[in-house]
Amino acid sequence: MSLLALLLVLQGTLPVAAIAISRRVVDGLVEGGPDPLLWVGAWAGVQLLGGLLGPFDRMLRGELADRFTAAVNLRLIKKSGELAGLGVLEDPAYHDDLEVLRQGARSYPLNLIVNLVFLTRDAVTLGALALLLGAYAPWMPLVLLAAALPLARSLVAQREASYRAVVGASPDARAMNYHGRVALGLEHAAEVRLWNLTDWLADRYRRRFGRVFARMQRVRREALWRSLAPLALFYLAAGLSLGWTVQAAAAGALSVGVVVLVLQGIARLQASAQGAVESLGYLFERSLFFGHLFRFLEAAPRVRPPARPRPVPERPEIAFEDVGFVYPGGRRALEGVSFRVPYGQTVALVGENGAGKTTLIKLLLRFYDPSEGRILVGGVDLRELDLAAWRREVGAVFQRFGRYAFTLGENVGLADLARLDDAEALEAALRNAGLGEVLGRLPQGLDTPLGRAFGGRELSGGEWQRLAIARALFREAEVLVLDEPTAALDARAEHRIFSDFVRLARGRTALLVTHRLASVREADRILVLKAGRLVEDGTHDELLAKSGEYAELWRLQAERYKDAGVG
Ligand SMILES: Nc1ncnc2c1ncn2[C@@H]1O[C@H](COP(=O)(O)OP(=O)(O)OP(=O)(O)O)[C@@H](O)[C@H]1O
Known part of the structure; x- marks a missing residue:
């Protein structure tokens, strides 16, 4: 971190040093001071140093951003695990939130760091420029920075509007992604082909995209119009500052080198002010994201743990x-x-x-x-x-049991992670679930990777179901x-x-x-x-004798089996 801070200070001040040196070069030429070539050498040295810092800065930023992104994702995973119930998970609003946050987690933490870095660097440059220009005309940096304020305000407002638009478009965006997954995923591939759904899915995707796009477009266009007046104001202030400098030089109050300095200084100030304002706008948007994230992480679960949990009776x-x-x-x-x-x-x-x-x-x-x-x-x-x-x-097999793209052994051992390596127990559970033959057939036994996701072995529907049963049996639970x-x-x-x-x-x-x-x-x-x-x-027997609901269900099934010649 401290290395990064040092880099930022250097990167912020070096361009200003280059401008100050260029004044010496010009005045040296015009007024005949010390050898201007020496100043040219200094100028080149400063530029080279600035250029060399770039790759270091990118490396440090990359490392920081990777760690930050993983940390946000791990917090989301942990939070999801803390939700003991299913109620929140089955709520569409939860998925809208999660979609925004997961999408954001890929880029927002990274951007947050990038924007912070840029903002700091630009702020250092602005400070140094203010000192440099202020030495000739103290009012000049004040006027230029004051003219940048409305620009900053309009950009921050734009960012807020664009974030709200992203959040507002979330249900449509989620539906859009869902249609994409149905059209492209393996899970629905057979039906999509049989029912010839590709065009229909693409059309629905397009319509939702249209709605999401229209929302974003509205925000972007509004942003464009709103930034015109603040931009004009800023350039007016820049023009006035330069005009004053040229007049002062014409009157002999300032040297030609100072005119060059002010010219470059204003250009740089404009670039840095614009950069800082953009970064500020993005940072504001990121802060909305993080506000959203923290509210999500702090949301109370619907199934609450008891204040004083009681042990499970035997x-x-x-x-x-x-x-x-x-x-x-x-x-x-x-x-x-x-x-x-x-x-x-x-x-x-x-x-x-x-x-x-x-x-x-x-x-x-x-x-x-x-x-x-x-x-x-x-x-x-x-x-x-x-x-x-x-x-x-409790050991359980759910209707929608999991088919994990893990190894055969892991697919069973998930039910009791402490015994994940207990090969004997894993094999016993597999045999009890009728998978002894499959175990013998698979080339790497318990270590055979399963599922297509990572190129593992595929099992039949019935075999996957037995695997879920093996998992439930592996947990030596009191209730099945x-x-x-x-x-x-x-x-x-x-x-x-x-x-x-x-x-x-x-x-x-x-x-x-x-x-x-x-x-x-x-x-x-x-x-x-x-x-x-x-x-x-x-x-x-009791229920059959009752001739009620069960007897009716039984009669219907018995007839079906009889008709089918089974039983
Ligand atoms: N997550 C959910 N949200 C809202 N309603 C639900 C949800 N899950 C089930 N239901 C509804 O609750 C009722 C009972 O569903 P449940 O799944 O318990 O039935 P079941 O007896 O297990 O049915 P099946 O034999 O088809 O599996 C159904 O009318 C169903 O539509």
Whole structure:
């Protein structure tokens, strides 16, 4: 830092020294003082030194900016990790903010440093010039700098308007980028081709771009008009200063060298003042960005950690007491749900699409807090539990499970990072999830990179799903949660995995969400949800005997299997 400061002072004063020397060269020629060539040598030396400082300055600035950018990104990652719930993440405003901040993080910290450097350098030059010019006419630097003030004001106002425009255009900009990703990404490549979506996506991209562009264009044009009058004022002051100097020289009060000095000095002052004002404008814009960033980093999470977290009771019973939930958007997903699951039970959750099964799981993991009622774990309200400790007790496969472009071993070991290198345990989890054969087939075993993102091995849909199951099993947790763990598996694999599960889950609590009722029979107990309410609760045989919702679902599936000649 101190090296950079020294560089800035040198870079700020050297051009002024060159101007002062050029006066000596001219006066030496005109008035016949000491050998003007000596002064020319001094002038060249100063210019060379200034030129040599450039590469140093660029290197130091680059290093500083890299570190700063990484620091901002790491703060954003950390903040995202601190948001224990999903509510904020599912809020579009959060993504608008994040988009602005992430885009900004790539360039703003770097620009902040560049602008600070330029501003400091220009300020040093301006100070030195003011002293130099002030020696001949004290009023001159004052008039010139005062004339630069309206220019500074208009530039700062422009920067503010342009930043507000960027933030305001964020939803459209995000939608624009989304269309770009759909058109170009691997995830949607097959459907984009089959449905012939390229032109349609491009058109929607273009329309959103048009809106974003129009907003920015308005701001840029306004900025252009507003800067004309301040610019004219500044040049008027420069013209007056030079006119006065030429007249004083004509009257013999100043030497020709001083005229050259003032001429160069004004040109330099104008460049430095304009540079300083531009930097100031940008710095103001950056400060808005950082204000935005800090507000974002300080925003309170919706799922708040308890003031005095309570430890997780061992082998806890799970109880829902009159639990209701409305999503932040206003959609009610659960209402008056009550049930108890003693420790060690295997419970299946069934119900039609949208009945609220996944929502119930999200509440159990405290990704959201219930809108009404409470969830008890071993008799303690979930909101009072040490959340990290509770989540450590749960192994889960989500409907939207992750396919990580890491190695096979890492894909499993993520669930318990402390045992990431425990090859034996990783292999056991893979075998339990039915991936023993895949493990044997992959060339580097556990160290085989997976996923296409970095050129790793690709797995089939069912294999990825088993990998998610292996991950959940690897965490030796007291509670296993499986949300549609077998949707991508064939019937035989599904049956085997389910039986294995029930076996592996013995001695711990398991909650299974599935639409395949044939597998559900193996559960100790079945909860049936319908439109957010718990409508039935019992064993397979009890619920069949009831001839209610479950019996109806069962009959429909049995018919389908019969029609298909299965079962
Ligand atoms: N993040 C969300 N924001 C708003 N509403 C949501 C959200 N997630 C789900 N919902 C709504 O809540 C209701 C319950 O959804 P949930 O995912 O719990 O159903 P499900 O029983 O798991 O369905 P499926 O069998 O299709 O997976 C649905 O009507 C759904 O539209």
